[in-house]
Structures are given as C-alpha cells and as structure tokens.
Amino acid sequence: MKFLFSAVVGAVALLVAQPAAAQFVMTRTTPGAAYYHKAGASLEDHDTQLAQCVADAQRTAQPASGGNALVLINPALGIAGVGYDLRRNRAGRRVNIENCMVANRWTIMSLSEAEAAPLLPLLRERDSLRMALARMVGAERPIGTMTRWFTNDAMNGASDRFSGAEFVEGVSLSLEGGMTASRGLISWPPIPDLPRPSLDALPLDPLRPRDIRVTDDSALVFIRMTGDIRFSADILVFERLGPDASTPAWIDQRSNLFAPSLNDRTVERGRPRVGVYAYRLPPGRWRLTGMARTDMAWSFCQGTMAFDARAGEALYLGSFDLSGRMMPDMTMRDDIVPAGRIPGGLRPVEYTAEARFPCTGVYIYSVDPTAS
Incomplete structure (x- = not known):
C-alpha cells in the first residue's frame, strides 16, 4: 500500500504540472487518485451512470495491427474480420469508462497527496469507501482539482x-467503490434475429x-473534408437509424452507411488533403x-x-477540417461539389442532437452539435 500511495502521489504531481492541453489526451486513464463528480448527483446517480459506461466499454476492443476501421465501427457489415489486441483491451476499456463518464458530463477530480491520504486506505474497505464517495460525487464544493471535463474534445484535431x-x-476511487454496486444495472436489448444483408445494403460509394x-427515391448529399492524415482522422462514418436501437436500418435491404475517406482514390495526395464527395x-x-x-475507430455512441x-432533396453536409475543429463549416462555397455539378435547390443541412446508441469501435465518446 505504501508503494501504491507513493506512485499515486507522484502521478498527481506530474498531472498538476502539465499544461491545460493535457486534458485532450483521450487514450489514457487519468494518473493519480481521482473520482467522478457532478454537482447535485447522488451516489445512486453515480452508480447508474458508471454501470452504463462499464457496459458500453465492454463492447470495445483495441485492434491488432492492420484491423479494418469500418468493421470496428459497424461489425454487422460482414466485411473482412479484424484482430484484437487482448493485452491492450483492459487498458482500453478503462480509458473508455473515463471517456464515457466525461461524455455524460461528469468531471474528473484529481486528489492531492493530502486529499488522497485518508481515502486510499479505504480501497480495502468498500463500504467505508462508498460512504466517502456518497459525500463527494455530488458535492457543491468537491475536494480535489478538476482535471478533465467535456469540451467536445473528440472534434478537436489537436x-x-x-x-x-x-x-x-x-486509481479510480469511483470504479473501486462503485463497480460491485453498479454491476448488472444496465444492459442493452438483445440483438434480434436478422436476415443476411444483400449487396444493396453494403456501404455506399x-x-x-x-x-x-x-x-425521386433518394436524397443527394455533398460533403467536403480536409486534413493531414499523418495526425488526423481520415474517415467520417454516417449511419442511417433503424426502427429501434437494436435493429439496423439495412433491414429494408438499402444501405445504412457511408464513409467518406481522405484515402479515396479520387482525393489528390498532398498536405493537407482535400476531398469532396x-x-x-x-x-x-x-x-x-x-x-x-x-x-x-471512434464511436460517438x-x-x-x-x-x-x-427523397428528392439536395443537401450540403458541410466542410469538416479533420486536423482542426471538426464541427462542420456550413458556408456554401464554390468547391463543395465534385466537378462543380451543383444541383438546383442545394441547401445546407440542419444538424440536431441524437441520443446514445450501442457502442462499438476502439474508443467511445459523444459529439454536441450545439457546442463550439
């Protein structure tokens, strides 16, 4: 325990010394002793949210080299299989629990040496730890330093x-104290027995x-993307919603997925790359x-x-800068349509918020269309 305490204290000191941009590291767990906080929340609220995040994280996997990103986002497509890195899965799922809690507007509070000292011994006394968490998770003036919070950071190219x-x-005090209490509280509905998708249901080119x-039977949409693929995402994935959360839209044997890519053969190689689709x-x-x-692959589940x-509409989905702030620029430019073939009646689309859905992929988070 003495060694664990020293390691935690050292990690907290390093975290506090880092610049504010460190909050945007979304692929590792928070160093030091920490817990989740939302003002006014009860311990029951904490446990219920944690249960959802644990369940969602269990649906993710770290890929082996050479995996297929689209399969990781939508494994029902039936494209070539993908290998998983079992060694990294434990760490990846812990990362996703944090990402999920932050995406649901819980903040991460990191504790100093003095603040952590009376709490770390409670790791072996779960009931006492839960009593302490009950006072902490919804406090108006929480102990510790807020080190991570939701900022639409998945859409930040930096x-x-x-x-x-x-x-x-x-060490996550929330996870140590809440895991047993939250186990089994949340489950996704079972996947229905589905027919095999036809070729017409495969992703759109x-x-x-x-x-x-x-x-007359379809909507015509345009999207523009830019980015330096050495550092940024190179694929965005759009999916049509099915009749319910557990039934995919391709049940009607029409495609439910399109994924514009900066690696498409029509995109000129350069830095940055620019693609219009x-x-x-x-x-x-x-x-x-x-x-x-x-x-x-990230899932915004x-x-x-x-x-x-x-049907019959022509819509512009915006210009996405995958190396910068990825929220779409809806300016109607001259270069938003391939070969300048702008149809009559083309208008910018209106994005609205959409609820959570079953998670897949490597990492999970959320996107807020109302945030800057």
Missing part, C-alpha cells in the same frame, strides 16, 4: 485520439460526377456514428449529431 491504450494509470443528379442516400435520419484512422434526409 486532441490525442489515435494512440493505442498501453496500460492503466492511476461516392458518386462519379456523371451520376450526380437528384432522384457526393452520395445518394435512402431517406431517413442519419447520424455521425464515428471517425477513424486506419484501424483506430454517447450522443451525436444527426440530420434528416428526404
């Missing part, structure tokens, strides 16, 4: 989002310029499901942005 999870740092036109979508509600780079597409 964030560290694509490193593999190597090991678990720090970008349209060739000569095929860009509005049709057109797709013909089945009508419905489409959400930004995630982003990826090679085999590192804790809440995201979505738009409604109606």
